[in-house]
Amino acid sequence: MNKWVYLTQTAHSDMAQVLGHEPSLDEMKVTLGGKGAGLAEMTRAGLPVPPGFTITTAACMAFINAGFRFPAGMWEQALEALHQVEALYGKKFGDPADPLLVSVRSGAKFSMPGMMETILNVGLNDETLQGLVEFTENERFGWDSYRRLIAMFGRTAMGISDEVFDHVMEALKAERGVEDDTALSAADLRELVARYKAAYREALGQDFPQNPQEQLKAAVEAVFRSWMGKKAIDYRRAEKIPDDLGTAVNVVTMVFGNMGWDSGTGVAFTRNPSTGDKTFYGDYLLNAQGEDVVAGIRNTKPVAQLGDDMPQVHTQLLEIAGKLERHYRDMQDMEFTVERGKLWMLQTRNGKRTARAAVKIAVDMVAEGLISREEALLRVTPKDVDFFLHPQFDEKEIRKAKAAGRMLATGVNASPGAAVGMLAFDADTAEAWGNAGKAVIMIRPETKPDDVHGMIAAKGILTSRGGATAHAAVVARQFGKPAVVGARDLQIDVETRTVHVRGQVLREGDYASLDGAAGEVYAGEIATVVPDYEKETELRTLLGWADEVAADPAARQWPADYAGYPARGLQVWTNADYPRDARRARTFGAQGIGLCRTEHMFFEQERLPHVQQMILNADEAQALFDRQHRLQNTLGVGKEDGKPLDEKRRADLQADLAAVEHDIAASPAVKAYRGALEHLLPSQRSDFYGLFEAMDGCPVIIRLIDPPLHEFLPGQEELLVEVTDLEADTGLPRTETGKRLLAESLAEKKVLLAAVQKMHEANPMMGLRGIRLGITYPDITKMQVRAIFEAACEAAKKGIVVKPEVMIPLTGHVNELKVSQVDLEGVAKQVMAEQGITIEYKFGTMIEIPRAAVTADEVATLAQFFSFGTNDLTQMTFGYSRDDAERRFLVKYVELGVLPVNPFQVLDRGGVGKLVKMGVRLGRQTRPELEVGICGEHGGDPSSIEFCHMAGLHYVSCSPFRVPVARLAAAHAAIAHKGKVLE
Ligand code: PEP
Numbered sequence: 015m016n017k018w019v020y021l022t023q024t025a026h027s028d029m030a031q032v033l034g035h036e037p038s039l040d041e042m043k044v045t046l047g048g049k050g051a052g053l054a055e056m057t058r059a060g061l062p063v064p065p066g067f068t069i070t071t072a073a074c075m076a077f078i079n080a081g082f083r084f085p086a087g088m089w090e091q092a093l094e095a096l097h098q099v100e101a102l103y104g105k106k107f108g109d110p111a112d113p114l115l116v117s118v119r120s121g122a123k124f125s126m127p128g129m130m131e132t133i134l135n136v137g138l139n140d141e142t143l144q145g146l147v148e149f150t151e152n153e154r155f156g157w158d159s160y161r162r163l164i165a166m167f168g169r170t171a172m173g174i175s176d177e178v179f180d181h182v183m184e185a186l187k188a189e190r191g192v193e194d195d196t197a198l199s200a201a202d203l204r205e206l207v208a209r210y211k212a213a214y215r216e217a218l219g220q221d222f223p224q225n226p227q228e229q230l231k232a233a234v235e236a237v238f239r240s241w242m243g244k245k246a247i248d249y250r251r252a253e254k255i256p257d258d259l260g261t262a263v264n265v266v267t268m269v270f271g272n273m274g275w276d277s278g279t280g281v282a283f284t285r286n287p288s289t290g291d292k293t294f295y296g297d298y299l300l301n302a303q304g305e306d307v308v309a310g311i312r313n314t315k316p317v318a319q320l321g322d323d324m325p326q327v328h329t330q331l332l333e334i335a336g337k338l339e340r341h342y343r344d345m346q347d348m349e350f351t352v353e354r355g356k357l358w359m360l361q362t363r364n365g366k367r368t369a370r371a372a373v374k375i376a377v378d379m380v381a382e383g384l385i386s387r388e389e390a391l392l393r394v395t396p397k398d399v400d401f402f403l404h405p406q407f408d409e410k411e412i413r414k415a416k417a418a419g420r421m422l423a424t425g426v427n428a429s430p431g432a433a434v435g436m437l438a439f440d441a442d443t444a445e446a447w448g449n450a451g452k453a454v455i456m457i458r459p460e461t462k463p464d465d466v467h468g469m470i471a472a473k474g475i476l477t478s479r480g481g482a483t484a485h486a487a488v489v490a491r492q493f494g495k496p497a498v499v500g501a502r503d504l505q506i507d508v509e510t511r512t513v514h515v516r517g518q519v520l521r522e523g524d525y526a527s528l529d530g531a532a533g534e535v536y537a538g539e540i541a542t543v544v545p546d547y548e549k550e551t552e553l554r555t556l557l558g559w560a561d562e563v564a565a566d567p568a569a570r571q572w573p574a575d576y577a578g579y580p581a582r583g584l585q586v587w588t589n590a591d592y593p594r595d596a597r598r599a600r601t602f603g604a605q606g607i608g609l610c611r612t613e614h615m616f617f618e619q620e621r622l623p624h625v626q627q628m629i630l631n632a633d634e635a636q637a638l639f640d641r642q643h644r645l646q647n648t649l650g651v652g653k654e655d656g657k658p659l660d661e662k663r664r665a666d667l668q669a670d671l672a673a674v675e676h677d678i679a680a681s682p683a684v685k686a687y688r689g690a691l692e693h694l695l696p697s698q699r700s701d702f703y704g705l706f707e708a709m710d711g712c713p714v715i716i717r718l719i720d721p722p723l724h725e726f727l728p729g730q731e732e733l734l735v736e737v738t739d740l741e742a743d744t745g746l747p748r749t750e751t752g753k754r755l756l757a758e759s760l761a762e763k764k765v766l767l768a769a770v771q772k773m774h775e776a777n778p779m780m781g782l783r784g785i786r787l788g789i790t791y792p793d794i795t796k797m798q799v800r801a802i803f804e805a806a807c808e809a810a811k812k813g814i815v816v817k818p819e820v821m822i823p824l825t826g827h828v829n830e831l832k833v834s835q836v837d838l839e840g841v842a843k844q845v846m847a848e849q850g851i852t853i854e855y856k857f858g859t860m861i862e863i864p865r866a867a868v869t870a871d872e873v874a875t876l877a878q879f880f881s882f883g884t885n886d887l888t889q890m891t892f893g894y895s896r897d898d899a900e901r902r903f904l905v906k907y908v909e910l911g912v913l914p915v916n917p918f919q920v921l922d923r924g925g926v927g928k929l930v931k932m933g934v935r936l937g938r939q940t941r942p943e944l945e946v947g948i949c950g951e952h953g954g955d956p957s958s959i960e961f962c963h964m965a966g967l968h969y970v971s972c973s974p975f976r977v978p979v980a981r982l983a984a985a986h987a988a989i990a991h992k993g994k995v996l997e
């Protein structure tokens with residue numbers, strides 16, 4: 015017989031019996047869910063936990079898979095456990111004189127705050143209510159509990175809409191002229207119960223069930239069902255939680271925080287979940303039940319004040335907090351209830367926290383000796399690190415906005431960060447606008463779990479009610495969204511979609527700015543700045559540890575014949591085109607430049623005309639050079655078609671050569687071409703000098719020109735329109751000068767148009783680009799190599815340690831390197847000879863074409879390094895256009911599950927990854943010392959970085975802003991694979 019139900023008091027030992035060994039915390043969570051495991055652990059540690067039992071996650075999956083039916087034996091086991099709870103607590107379920115009441119709550123392995131269902135006070139009916147009232151001598155409390163059960167049960171188990179009960183409540187409060195629920199008297203609540211029952215009957219055509227067991231059964235079913243509810247599914251998608259884990263159900267004896275002013279309930283964190291400071295944090299309410307705190311309906315008190323209201327409880331709670339934090343070695347989020355002065359712990363779990371808090375707590379806990387550096391690194395996610403690289407408001411702009419009276423309100427600083435967007439008054443609007451690419455602030459009086467899809471789509475969240483642990487706050491922190499909650503001055507009217515505040519009115523679609531760290535709300539847009547990384551001491555400490563972990567000389571182990579594979583972990587380099595990017599990346603911890611896309615410099619305004627001049631004349635000039643080379647060649651070898659040249663033929667060829675040389679000297683195209691190259695040389699040289707200077711001591715990989723040349727010219731259509739317009743203008747009367755200028759401009763455009771038309775290719779990404787350009791127009795790449803080495807020599811002479819690496823893009827066949835690399839190296843040597851200095855350098859290639867990966871052993875005969883250009887390699891391996899696929903079918907592919915993720919973001923291990931591994935292996939077979947890295951977008955993606963670690967790359971290279979994330983991911987990979995032989 016399967017064991018579906020565990021009594022909290024004996025869960026640990028019962029699990030040990032089932033498993034045949036002591037259960038680990040993870041095993042407990044898998045079976046009992048996080049909450050069930052927490053209750054069992056707290057009980058074992060001797061903390062005051064109300065008796066209860068947990069129905070397993072496996073029972074939930076069995077229930078769902080059987081078409082929403084309990085598995086055989088489960089219900090009987092639950093009733094048996096209920097009897098044991100009755101015995102432990104000394105009350106009976108359904109006993110009219112002194113009833114046991116229970117709460118029924120979900121609890122999955124990973125906490126999903128507010129995503130699934132909870133029903134409190136199960137077991138109350140017209141009879142047991144009387145017993146409860148008599149026993150507690152508190153009529154108001156009894157009716158209050160009963161009305162809560164009817165509403166929660168009606169909503170959750172029976173699917174009656176929220177508004178039904180909210181309406182009844184609002185109407186009664188209005189009739190009685192009160193604002194707070196607590197102002198309703200016992201008689202009012204009795205009336206409320208009658209009205210709730212009527213509403214229940216009207217909605218469902220049946221009465222609220224009086225049988226306690228029937229209530230319990232329906233409540234358990236509702237919790238199981240909620241695993242498949244839309245909001246839970248949305249949440250799992252966003253958090254990448256598998257669907258087949260299921261949720262456990264916790265049935266726990268009710269203890270009451272609403273039994274008068276010596277009772278209360280609250281949520282507390284052992285450290286501040288927003289800042290990470292080591293201060294007890296949270297809020298509570300006297301004379302209330304847990305839902306009141308979380309729903310944000312009443313204004314909570316900060317938990318620090320508990321010392322005034324209930325000093326003994328406060329001391330005990332602090333002691334328990336310390337104990338739990340030491341036990342779990344992590345910040346805890348605890349729910350507690352005080353029933354007539356007695357403290358009960360209802361839950362503990364590792365607390366959700368902001369990115370800032372995650373980093374601070376991890377670093378502090380190392381200093382406190384609670385956790386190791388590796389554990390600290392694992393406590394922080396790449397997403398957390400990413401937060402520090404995102405915009406915050408510019409202080410000056412904030413001061414200006416305040417001076418201009420644009421600050422609308424303040425609230426609780428629930429989740430830090432700056433958000434600017436258009437106000438959207440409901441989750442669906444927020445989602446629709448967000449999906450349409452608009453920046454949205456979702457504004458609500460309070461949020462509910464149903465709103466999660468809107469919160470995910472929004473840049474920030476703003477509410478007028480609730481506190482630091484309200485739903486909006488918890489979920490915002492979880493998703494790293496800036497949030498201000500409980501901004502009470504805002505009068506939010508969801509019906510008219512307006513918010514009134516201090517005489518101002520904002521409407522849906524108006525812009526607002528939120529400062530989640532300060533808890534401030536502003537009208538309009540406020541400029542943002544990226545945080546000052548240099549001041550983020552804790553983050554830098556943590557990433558320093560990440561580098562140490564990755565630099566461990568025994569981080570990777572390889573089979574014996576894997577010659578040249580690195581034993582240390584990955585380094586993080588950067589893709590940087592300009593010195594300022596390189597400097598920033600270095601501040602962020604980059605240890606080299608893995609890709610400088612030189613062509614980006616060509617787009618600069620003052621250079622583009624020269625680049626265009628170079629392109630427009632390249633063909634004509636090159637045709638002359640090619641003829642000259644052919645003639646020189648034939649004369650040099652003295653043979654033509656295998657036959658020796660006779661005197662006459664030699665004389666003819668010499669005459670031809672003289673004629674070509676004359677043509678070259680006289681050719682305007684050659685003049686323009688050379689002029690353009692001469693113009694570009696010094697600019698490129700100074701670009702490269704700046705890079706060497708910024709990266710003193712580090713390798714700098716500079717890639718030769720790669721994109722199809724038409725990208726530097728205006729578009730064909732644009733030119734056609736311009737030519738047509740100009741032609742139409744020629745008919746208009748104008749002065750002689752006007753005519754001349756018009757004619758010149760028309761001629762110029764026509765030349766451009768003809769060039770663009772000539773260059774047109776059906777598939778430019780598979781056309782004349784990369785190394786093919788270098789072979790077709792060698793003077794361009796030679797100019798670049800000259801610029802690189804002139805800059806390197808100049809820098810070296812000034813004492814800068816330069817390590818230039820020249821990268822040839824898009825190689826597909828080793829012969830391409832034979833033709834170009836040898837010549838280019840010749841230029842490098844010539845420059846060094848001219849400068850009288852020798853510097854360390856490498857020539858290598860990108861591996862972006864499947865053929866290059868497959869023939870990497872041949873390619874490595876020349877290339878001294880490989881850099882995987884996984885953008886193109888993904889494009890060529892899948893045959894998906896990297897420029898179009900995401901706009902067209904790729905999103906659908908991911909939605910349908912045809913592909914698990916977008917392969918342009920996350921490296922496809924099964925296909926592209928195989929090519930990468932093959933390329934590395936073959937390359938190192940030829941050249942064990944081959945340096946290998948990646949410079950496609952995947953170089954900044956954590957999953958792809960892990961793959962690069964496993965594939966034996968030396969480094970990953972990514973954009974500057976992703977460098978810190980990549981450093982953490984490289985450490986995570988090293989920790990995850992330590993001690994394993996990779997291959
Ligand atoms: C690549 O293809 O992965 C690459 C880095 O080159 P680019 O994106 O410039 O084509």
Ligand code: MG
Nearest residue numbers: 862883885886
């Ligand atoms: Mg590429």
